[in-house]
Amino acid sequence: MLRVTIICADLGKLPIPALEYLVLYLNRLQSDVEFQIAPAFNDNLFMDELAPDRVINWDEFESKIADFVKWVNVTTQDLEIGYELQHTELGSIAIISLSSLNTNWYSVYQPDVSTYFLGKWETHMAPPSILESIITLIISEGIYRLIGLDATRMAHITTRGCPGDFNMSLIDTRYKTLVGSLCKDCLSQLEEAIGVEHANLWNKLLKKRWIGTLDDPYSPASHVSKLGYNLFVTKGLAPTPQEKVVAFLKDEGSKQIIQIFGAVLVALVLVWLGLG
Numbered sequence: 001m002l003r004v005t006i007i008c009a010d011l012g013k014l015p016i017p018a019l020e021y022l023v024l025y026l027n028r029l030q031s032d033v034e035f036q037i038a039p040a041f042n043d044n045l046f047m048d049e050l051a052p053d054r055v056i057n058w059d060e061f062e063s064k065i066a067d068f069v070k071w072v073n074v075t076t077q078d079l080e081i082g083y084e085l086q087h088t089e090l091g092s093i094a095i096i097s098l099s100s101l102n103t104n105w106y107s108v109y110q111p112d113v114s115t116y117f118l119g120k121w122e123t124h125m126a127p128p129s130i131l132e133s134i135i136t137l138i139i140s141e142g143i144y145r146l147i148g149l150d151a152t153r154m155a156h157i158t159t160r161g162c163p164g165d166f167n168m169s170l171i172d173t174r175y176k177t178l179v180g181s182l183c184k185d186c187l188s189q190l191e192e193a194i195g196v197e198h199a200n201l202w203n204k205l206l207k208k209r210w211i212g213t214l215d216d217p218y219s220p221a222s223h224v225s226k227l228g229y230n231l232f233v234t235k236g237l238a239p240t241p242q243e244k245v246v247a248f249l250k251d252e253g254s255k256q257i258i259q260i261f262g263a264v265l266v267a268l269v270l271v272w273l274g275l276g
């Protein structure tokens with residue numbers, strides 16, 4: 001089985017547990033790729049360069065990324081030795097950041113690491129929310145790794161709402177999330193790699209119906225809401241004050257409280273009028 005290890009750079013106000021939970025939930029839905037979260041790393045200068053709103057020069061990025069991947073592997077092994085744990089292969093690495101590249105590329109795919117630069121994401125690009133967009137990128141990452149080195153051939157200049165969309169600007173990537181479906185060309189490449197049945201499963205993952213609704217307390221959507229991100233209201237990294245009010249009003253528990261409060265208010269008015 002392939003493994004993809006996710007490393008979150010500083011993601012500002014985005015609740016990382018909500019993102020990590022959705023990533024790990026993907027392991028319940030398919031068995032072709034095991035997604036895992038890297039242990040927390042402290043004090044790495046390269047990670048500092050991927051902080052929100054930082055702009056990193058392409059030449060600098062290219063000269064440092066290989067050493068960073070080596071550092072991640074060595075540091076993980078040191079932790080395993082320190083805690084007397086068995087060795088775990090990291091597989092390929094996917095780094096999610098809110099930094100930008102000076103070339104304006106929002107993702108860089110290399111043989112053992114992919115880096116996502118979402119610093120240019122703005123709330124006006126929603127829908128979808130930034131969290132949904134990141135999950136789509138991670139599902140797409142799984143698909144690229146399953147196809148292997150040929151994944152670079154997957155890219156098409158036209159936009160089809162498919163993980164293979166080349167997308168010259170970050171704003172056009174919204175269709176990958178909103179449409180969420182492999183085009184015929186890309187689906188046939190994935191079918192060649194893992195068979196028709198498994199390829200169809202990945203196509204279903206992209207549609208994200210598995211996220212469910214807030215009516216179901218056991219759905220991923222409900223759990224993510226409890227972890228601080230309402231997928232149906234919040235657009236950006238964290239809810240705005242207005243989004244918090246809308247989320248409160250949509251919540252079933254809150255609706256009951258508002259009804260009780262309304263009934264008490266009516267009773268008080270009736271008493272005040274001498275009609276109670």
Ligand SMILES: [Zn+2]
Nearest residue numbers: 162164183186
């Ligand atoms: Zn495609």
